[in-house]
Amino acid sequence: MNASTLLLAGIAAGVGVIGVLLSRASPRLTFVLWALVLFFVPVWLGVTVGFFWSAITLLTLVAVVTSISDIRLNGIDLIMAVFALMAAVLFALKAATLAATVIALLEWVLPYVWGRLVLARLNRSFVTRVLAAVAVAAAVFGLVEFATGTNVFVMLPSMSGDLYATWGTLQVRADRLRVEGAWGHSIALGAGLAMSSAFVVAARWPVAVRLIALGLLAGATVTTISRIGMLTLVFTVVLAVLLLPGLDRAMRWSVAALTVLGALVVIPFVGTIFSEAGDEAGGSADYRTGLFSLVSQVQVFGGAGDWTGRTVGGEYLGAYAKSIDNAFLVFALRFGWIPSLLLLAALVAVGLSILRPGKASPPAIAVAAQLPAIFAVALITQAGSYLWFLVGLAVAWWQSDDGDDQEARPSLVSMSRTNADSVFASRR
Known part of the structure; x- marks a missing residue:
């Protein structure tokens, strides 16, 4: 190792230490930075230490390390811990691949842990x-991308050739750019x-601001031309309007009206696109149905x-080697029925x-x-990390008793809950 390499390694280590200290000192800054990286930094940007760490995974690890807190464990924590142990044991027994194990631990379990910890130092609001x-x-960036036909993120330099080759290409449906x-x-x-969208509905913003924000989210989701994205957006907003406690009546009725109006505008537009896409859109749906031929391999x-x-019932399974658009089936193919059922549970x-x-919540x-x-x-790119973070956050939300207007107390692992309550009682 030459002097230049050692110098760069020393600088990187110094920057890392400073970053960890700042993260520990400023939980708000840490969370804002994490959210920005989640939404605005592609997975092909990161560093290679043993293997490639994407920026969001590396930052999630830093956030977890600097947010270790005394939390009450529950049944879902036990499920995730058992799954993580199973994944590690299966890898040790050579019954699971390194790639699958790394993804499971760093892109599923680690974000879950971050979600469980975040409310220990920050409040819900x-x-x-x-x-x-x-x-x-x-x-907003997505709408600009759709209007200009330019995705600035694919212009960023690749730090992982394989990831960029997989995710750095743009998609088109019916000659229209699918925003990503x-x-x-x-x-x-x-x-x-x-x-x-659930957080937009719940945010303590004026009704007009939330409606505009939902309109922007809906518009950008439509420009992805993803049927699943559009359907789950509708599901999320409807569930939020019906079930979120404390939501004012004006917001509920306004969102209902906005949903009806949006449907009148969006459905003809989307119908035209899928009609023009023809066999391509239909083939996408048929492909998902054909995936069930892989069940026999689990x-x-x-x-x-x-x-x-292999071939099963005349179906050549190699056709699905590149992509499996069924997250649960991916779990099962990588780790087996029992670990996968734990994740589903x-x-x-x-x-x-x-x-x-x-x-x-x-x-x-x-x-x-x-x-x-x-x-x-499939739980691809940041989507998997975000989903598992929200699973952990939902569990933390049940246990959060700090109130929405006050900052959560920064309890440490070495403190008992009783001592932490007494030390920080003045902040409650």
Whole structure:
């Protein structure tokens, strides 16, 4: 290792230490930066340390390390811990690949942990406002992308050739650009905007501002030309309007009117696009149906192995090797039925929590609206990290008793909850 390499490594280490210290000192800045990276930094930007760490994964790790807090564990935490242990054991037994294990631990479990910790140092209303505002900014960028036909994010230099080759190309449907922003795929952006709409509805902004924000999110989601994105956006908004506690009547009726008006404008536009797309759009739907031929390859524990050269019932399975648009099936093919059912149980438990009277929260509503989608899309790029972060955030929301107008106390692992309450009682 030459002197220049050592110098660069030293500078990088110094910057990392400073970043960790700032993150610990300023939880608000950490969360804002994390949200901005989530929505505006593509997955092909990052660093290679052993393997490639995308910017959002690296920042999530820093956020977790600097936010370690004394939290009450529950059943969903146990489910996620058991899944993480199973994934590690399966990898050790060579029953799961390194790539699958890294994705599971860093893109699913790690964001879940971050979601569980974030309310230990921040209040609900701040988290809600930040996610709503950053999503609206991303929607504006998406509308500009659609209007200009230019995606500035694909112009950014690639730090991972494989990831850029996969996600750095633009999609077209019926000769129209499918907007994807920094998310690498139109479906991922559509899912991200749909999940964020719950926070826009819940944000403590004037009704007019929230309606404009929802209009921007809806417009950008339509420009992704993703059926799943548009449907889950509608599901999310409807559930938020019906179930969020404390939502004023003016907002409920205004959103209902906006939804009807938007449908009158959007449905003919979308219908025209899919009609022009013809076989391409129909083939996309048929492809998802054909994926069920892979079910026979799933093991009870462990990955399915190399099934790409097999044929089942005349169906050549190698046709699905490049992409599997069914997140639950991906779980099962990588880790087996039992670990995958654990993940599904965590998602369903959070989704069903919105049925508790007066207890529905924006993250739980966002997760609930995505439940049908996990059987029709894969958790690609940032969409998977965002979904699992919201699962963790929904669990933290149940346990948060700090009130929406006061900052959560920064309790440390070394403190007992009783001591932490007494030390920080003056802030409550």
